[in-house]
Amino acid sequence: MAQSLGIHHVGASDGELVRRVRAGDTGAYTALVARYRDRLGRYAVHMLGDREDAEEALQDAFVRGYRSLARCDDPERFGAWLYGILVNRCRTAGARAARRGRLFVRDDAALTRAPLPSPAERAEWDDTVRRALARLAPEYREAFLLKHIEDLEYDEMARLTGAGISALKMRVKRAREQLQLIFREAERV
Amino acid sequence: MFEHSENVIERIVAHLRRPVQIDPAVDSRVMEEIAGGPTPRVSGPHEAPPAETATRAFQFVVVAPRAARVALVGDFNDWDAARTPMRPSQRGGPVWTAVVPLSPGRYRYAFLVDGSRWLADPAAPAARDDEFGTPSSVVTVGGS
Structure with a gap:
């Protein structure tokens, strides 16, 4: 070599x-x-x-x-x-x-104890986002990150993950819904 | 509520899109593994890069077992040992790296191990015109 x-x-x-x-x-x-x-x-x-x-x-x-x-x-x-x-x-x-x-942080109580994210409290927001992501099923988290953070098209995501495009769209949708739900729960505390 | 929810997703996305800095020592660990493990040698520059006038980044890699610290010194940093410290691949690891932007030209350089031991690159041309009496090497960056 x-x-x-x-x-x-x-x-x-x-x-x-x-x-x-x-x-x-x-x-x-x-x-x-x-x-x-x-x-x-x-x-x-x-x-x-x-x-x-x-x-x-x-x-x-x-x-x-x-x-x-x-x-x-x-x-x-x-x-x-x-x-x-x-x-x-x-x-x-x-x-x-x-x-x-x-x-995987499955401690829901720990998440809801997290303070609301604030621009002035980046570290806390970072922790809250991290824990919210960890609560997603791995295939939802994977699809969400590839689509929204890495900006990949669905056909490219399908090539990378081996999943079908319709399944990937569903995963992204579910991930978004679950994240919204998680943050709404946190807000109510 | 819908508007709020969409806003949450946007904030999450913006947060996660921020650049993440990964430890550059990953580079050295990869190269170590590729090379089949650490080897106590230093090797030289690659083929001359294509002629360009812009400054380009070059990565210097040296294997220095048992070194506590290694600095890259040369014409590009006035031979100042404090300006370009090299990073170890891992704590106590033998591979050290540094990335330096170089514009076209000829540069003499050496590695300074533990502040006192000068190491030239045996696979690179020796700098015969080095006036300092310590081993050093030469790299020539192509220009237009």
């Missing part, structure tokens, strides 16, 4: 970098990692609700992406391709976290 740490230009196109990696320039992959780290990381953080788990899933996705790079049919769309890998890694990590009781 080519070992090429050192210095990397991080302004080349995805396609160019993928071609360099495939040609044996392993180090060119650092530019792709740096390029997509924060954007994909945002999805993982919101999906998993835990930064450490998110970084682990992200790292795993990047490594798997590298090892499967020959299967990336359209190098210019490397980011979209990698997204699919991350979505799967988050599913696995989420299931693992749920089994050890780390992720």
